[in-house]
Amino acid sequence: MKFRYYSALTQIILVGFICFLCPGMFNAVNGMGGGGQLDPTAGNNANTALYSTFVVFGILGGAIVNLAGVRYTIFGSGFMYALYSASYIYLNHKADGSFTIAAGALLGVGAGILWAAQGMIMVSYPREEEKGKYIAIFWVIFNLGGMLGGILPFAINYHSEKDSLSDGVYIAFVVLECLGAILGLALAPPAKVTRSDGSSVVLVKYTNVVREAIEILKLFINPLMLGLLPMCFTSNFFYTYQFNNINAALFNIRTRGFNNIFYWGSQMVGAFAISFLLDSPRFSRRKRGFLAFGIVFVFFNAIWGGSLALHNKYPEGIESGKRLDFKDSKHASGPIILYVVCGIADALYQSLAYWIIGSLSNNNQKLSRYAGFYKGMQSFGAAIAWQLDIKIPALNQLIANWALFGASIPSMLYVIWMIKDHSEDTVKPDEISDSANEKEVATA
Template structure:
């Protein structure tokens, strides 16, 4: 009976089906990118090109993340996601060129193009994920997406681990990059399978679209209003911090103290633990026996304690070394040299800590999306909110990747991450503490129904006059 009910919920025009489809798009596109990025420097021994490409990526991502929601509102989800997906394949393919020429210009340019595509894709994804479900199901839908999406990171960790298992090289082979390109092209094509939001109907018969019409002028005005919205300004530090830690975790930790095959091995569990954390976290966030505010405060407390604990453990580890492998051939100054997963006595502690990073990432970002989804149910507003979140997130990531590219000391990068986390907690607490049990757009839904009724009356009157 449970299986039959699940299958019924997976009808093509259901919200769950659409979230699953966009989950697999992100599994094959951003998921592969995350796996590649998780290797540190895009899987290259010298992280300079990878760091500069990420800086270029997030620079354009800032702009197109903020504009992305409006672009999706004007152009729809299918083609925006499909075309954006191809930018991931271009980026992965650029590393094949880098392997053979050692010229990073193409990779950096591909990173800038990817920033455009990623900004639009993530705005569309965020809108689908948090506006399609009913209010009491939002965390579950976020978790379903997060699990499917991070399967991509796991697969992307398995590929370099398996292909480079017996390799002594410090850079990924062409075969790994080709595999990424093929999978990302498949993901782009899958975007065309998405249904238009206007046709998506929830299980209770309600449409996911509250407002039908938009224009370039209106979207421009709404983007400006985002920066005047007290709630969005309160979430700005949270947005800025939400990806800031990636450059430190992937570079000064994973790429600096582990050998190549162990980096891939670590990423299998980094993304795997994200899936588990998102699934378990959804039970707290969707617990209807508690008010939305109480759920939010409990989740906030969990994230606060967890992140401070893992940064404390990281500080203890970071005080043991100052650099990773250098282009000159010098190895890391971590005691005993690079860690291999087979040397369990040395590697177990750092590997477990890296896996906990994955849990922390899932908790922080799932909470962020849940908070944003709690502000409204209007899909057009949420596409802009999701774009704002990803745009400001990219601003933080731009700064973070450039800090590593400029060889800022590992210890100072860690301190920066920790300080930013603490700063973000205060305004995040304010927003969570002021959440209401029902989103503010119920009046919008009513006005939309009134607009339809008025439109029907006008049509009827016109027909009668003829």
């Protein structure tokens, strides 16, 4: 039993359930468009504040996790998700978005640290030939949260005529997010975790602030990290368009929840399906990367082409008319299917991105910084996208999303080309720690 608890797989499952309860519930709120409000302004401004602080603490998150450890950083970060959901209860009663915006900024701090810890666990704990599978396991559990978060507003608002979420939905989110934060304390110290072959995840001495500061700065002159930058920037940019200009603009409140059940459910399917290719022993790691990229390329061009066709049908959304309901299959089925395929495409993109990062190293300290860099630059793009939604017409946002994906292609191909079949991370003899198993910190 002890070995099972300290196994990499158990820890991946645990962090999956933490993200199921915290970021998963946040995704459910965000996926409703405008945080589940009729007027998306407060939600958009809160997301801009969130991703602005996320940029900084995403980049610093890897260093913070390396210095403070995974359990307490995730524990503290999880409560920031609960605070954010609670702020919408205040918004419902006071119609004042200032608290929601402030809560968004605080959530950016917590989320940056949490996702750096999550990324480190997900891509450094598995063996090289299992990374695609472990990413898929995490993504399936995590997106169960988004599915549950879609079921809650769908069920609670089924007979509601309002176009905003009720207090009861937000209270349910707060309770679940608090449980997720507490679950963070159940994670094992990385120094005690073993891979499926019995090897230890952690081998070397405790890090320090000076070393972490230097290593963070070096990320910005690392050719591979710079090559990943366009991919990182683009990887959450499209959420704003999908959530606000498809789901929120076209559908009534209960159908938004209905759509999110399948949007996040389809992510589980996409992540699971691509994992077989990413771990396939039939191809070299570089070839697997190129094949997976080809699949992502096809899906993203398909969803942006479909989005353009949908935009031409509803150029201004349904702002002045009655929004679509899932029971009106004649009119709603096409947009719903497109939204679901967007979910599959997102899972394919994120799985490939994490797999690429995991292929660059097996060193969990490096990977915590790489994951933090990915989330930081991802948040930079998201912060811009949420603010643009307030000022830029939907068609221009669509064109920007399609163009950004195209611009990221050359550098993505460059990084995939640089992937080796095995990541050799050497450790100097004087760095090996006899007491590593007693340490909470994520050192490597």
